[in-house]
Every structure is written in structure tokens, then in C-alpha cells.
Amino acid sequence: MQDLRGVDLNLLVDLDALLNTRSVTEAARRLNLSQSAMSGSLARLRRLFDDPLMVKSGRGLTLTSRAEALIPSVQEALISIGTVFDNEKDTFVPSTATRYFSISASDYATAVVLGPLIRTLSAEAPNVTINVLPRTADVHTFVRLDRADLIIEPRETMGPTSLPSNPLFTDRWLCMLDGEMHDPSVIDDFDLDYYLTLPHMVYSIGNERQLNLADRHLASLGIERRVELTIESFLMAPLLIRGTSLACLVLERSTAMQRMDGLKLVEPPIPVPDIHEEIYWNPRHTNDPGHRWLRARVAATAAALEPVSRTDGDDL
Incomplete structure (x- = not known):
């Protein structure tokens, strides 16, 4: 077993971001680091694992087989470490926090719930950035790989799942x-x-x-x-x-x-x-104070939606 005293465990967080985004630029943005700092972390990780981890493929990067194999272990390690240091104290202060969140949603869900959310967040959390990602056909893999902080999907498309979730709204x-x-x-x-x-x-x-x-x-x-x-x-x-x-x-x-x-x-x-829209997330984020705040704000925005009152067949 490697002597952990010689390993900077901050690299575990950087590695997780790199594995999930498959991009130095996106990983740096997710962790609020400069691109050069993230490139430096990748170089150190490559030396540590004696593996390139990410290699060029066309215009982007792809993970090596060693890197793919690391994904579940890294996620489990971060969950365990988070549990050790979790004192259940809410340290996320929206008015002063600088944070980057990504949400996967259809244009419909974006317009219905994220639009009203953003209009309130600009005053409540001016330094919080929301990145809206397009939907994916393979939602479960998207969540497992932690490609987004939140996924908004109809529960009918998700089917049976062990992922944590909260209901948002119903539509016809x-x-x-x-x-x-x-x-x-x-x-x-x-x-x-x-x-x-x-x-x-x-x-x-x-x-x-x-x-x-x-x-x-x-x-x-x-x-x-x-x-x-x-x-x-x-x-x-x-x-x-x-x-x-x-x-x-x-x-x-x-x-x-x-x-x-x-x-x-x-x-x-x-x-x-009818459809029943819900939010889903990777369980590793369940106790994260910032993530809890975001989930609560999305849920509150959905709860405040006005009922639709149009009459079928009327001119619109």
C-alpha cells in the first residue's frame, strides 16, 4: 500500500473532476481553478499513476482504460472522506459563495423552472454560475459519471432507480x-x-x-x-x-x-x-451544503409555479 503521507489528497478532487468532465478546461471551471493549475494537477496525477490518464482523440480527450477503471473507486473515496469530515454544518452562504453548478435539462424544463430560478439567483447568489447542459439519452450513466450536479427528467423516463430524487411538478x-x-x-x-x-x-x-x-x-x-x-x-x-x-x-x-x-x-x-418532472443527482452530493441549497431552490421554484389555466380549443 502506498504511503499516503507523500500524496496530496487534493489531487483526488482534481482527478474526480478530470475523470467526469474529460476536459482540463471544464474540470478547472468546475473547481474554480485556473486551467494552468488543473494542467499541473494532471501532470502530477500522470506521474503518480504512471499512466497518461487522458489522451487526445480528435478535438477532445478520452480516458485511458486505467482512468476508466478508477472512476468508481475515486467516487467512493470522496464519499468516504466527505463523511469523515462532515459535521452537518451548513457552510454555504449564497450571497458570498462562488460556485459553479451544472444542470441537465430539456429546453422545456429550462424555461419552466430554471428561468424563474435564475431570475431570483442573480440577486440571492450573484457569484453562483448555472451551466445548463442538454439532455442525454443515457441518463443513468450521465449521473453515475457525475457529468452534472442535477438532472431534471420525467420520472417516467427514469424507470426504477436507486438515485436520490425530489419531485418538482406535473404537466399534461x-x-x-x-x-x-x-x-x-x-x-x-x-x-x-x-x-x-x-x-x-x-x-x-x-x-x-x-x-x-x-x-x-x-x-x-x-x-x-x-x-x-x-x-x-x-x-x-x-x-x-x-x-x-x-x-x-x-x-x-x-x-x-x-x-x-x-x-x-x-x-x-x-x-x-401526464409527466412528472423530478430532480436526480449522484448520492455523493446529498450532504454537500451547496448542493442542498441548490436542490432546495429548484424545488421551491417549482412549488411556486402558477397552475396552467388555458381552456382546450380556445384561440391562443
Whole structure:
């Protein structure tokens, strides 16, 4: 066993950041260090492990097999060390703290809950930076590798998980149409036959084109539609639908903050289950004072959201 008296244990924190971000620049930003300081830590770690740990791959860096194998051990070590020194004293002071947090969320969740959050944090925590990351199709691996401090996802997409989580809010699906492109009578009596004659726009995630929950539900029922357009942004739906005969399943809260004149929202002709957004995180952060503060602020922002009151079929 190596004599730990000759090892700077601060390097463990640097190593964790490097393994999770796979970037000297991002690791430095996460730990509020200069890039040169993080480069120096990487050089020391390479000597310590007698391994390059990170090597160039195209325009980025990739981990060596030795580095990949270190990920779970480093995370477990940091959790254990944190437990040793945890005196449950909340030392995070938002008004004076300088901290960098990353949150993975869809543009929908960003607009609904992170937008209001940021407007309050600018005064409450002026030196706290929030970095919003795009969603990923492999959420569990993303959390395990600690790529983000928080993940906002519908619990329906997560499935059974041992990850710690807190509920945020619920939303329902509606069908969006351009009212000027359809006969008013068919919108007032919107049925499945007419719905299936329309071209459709669907929301999907990443290069894998993973469908959203509503479209997955319809697919599971064997409902076949003519898809003309796939997008990765819920918030683009009003812009792209206007002036077309496209139909799109959208989340009601996403429509409450957009210009919707001329568009119609109607109940889908097939019932679609609601979604339940939650925040998830790596358990190593559960007792971190700053992380606890951030989780509480996100939850409080979600709890303060106004109920959506639009009436189905009204001009919007």
C-alpha cells in the first residue's frame, strides 16, 4: 500500500473532476481553478499513476482504460472522506459563495423552472454560475459519471432507480395546431380519424432520436402517424407549426410562456399519461451544503409555479 503521507489528497478532487468532465478546461471551471493549475494537477496525477490518464482523440480527450477503471473507486473515496469530515454544518452562504453548478435539462424544463430560478439567483447568489447542459439519452450513466450536479427528467423516463430524487411538478399533453389551417368544425370535434390524416411533428432526444413520452405512448398502442418533422426543442413548436397543417403533442406549461396567437390547443384524441418532472443527482452530493441549497431552490421554484389555466380549443 502506498504511503499516503507523500500524496496530496487534493489531487483526488482534481482527478474526480478530470475523470467526469474529460476536459482540463471544464474540470478547472468546475473547481474554480485556473486551467494552468488543473494542467499541473494532471501532470502530477500522470506521474503518480504512471499512466497518461487522458489522451487526445480528435478535438477532445478520452480516458485511458486505467482512468476508466478508477472512476468508481475515486467516487467512493470522496464519499468516504466527505463523511469523515462532515459535521452537518451548513457552510454555504449564497450571497458570498462562488460556485459553479451544472444542470441537465430539456429546453422545456429550462424555461419552466430554471428561468424563474435564475431570475431570483442573480440577486440571492450573484457569484453562483448555472451551466445548463442538454439532455442525454443515457441518463443513468450521465449521473453515475457525475457529468452534472442535477438532472431534471420525467420520472417516467427514469424507470426504477436507486438515485436520490425530489419531485418538482406535473404537466399534461395537448395537441397543438394552427387554427387557420383547419376547418373550425374538425377542431371543435377533434377525433382520431382526422388526427391520423395530419402530418406530424415530434420531439426527440439526441442522435438516437429517442422519442418523448407522449410519442412513445402512441407507438406502444400501435398508432401510426405520418411524421414530417422531428425536432429537439419543445419551444420551437409554435414557430414551426404556424402556417402549416402540422400537429404536435406539446406540454401545456411550455405553451403558457409563448406567443400563441392563431394557434389551437386541443385534447389529444387518445389519452396520454401526464409527466412528472423530478430532480436526480449522484448520492455523493446529498450532504454537500451547496448542493442542498441548490436542490432546495429548484424545488421551491417549482412549488411556486402558477397552475396552467388555458381552456382546450380556445384561440391562443
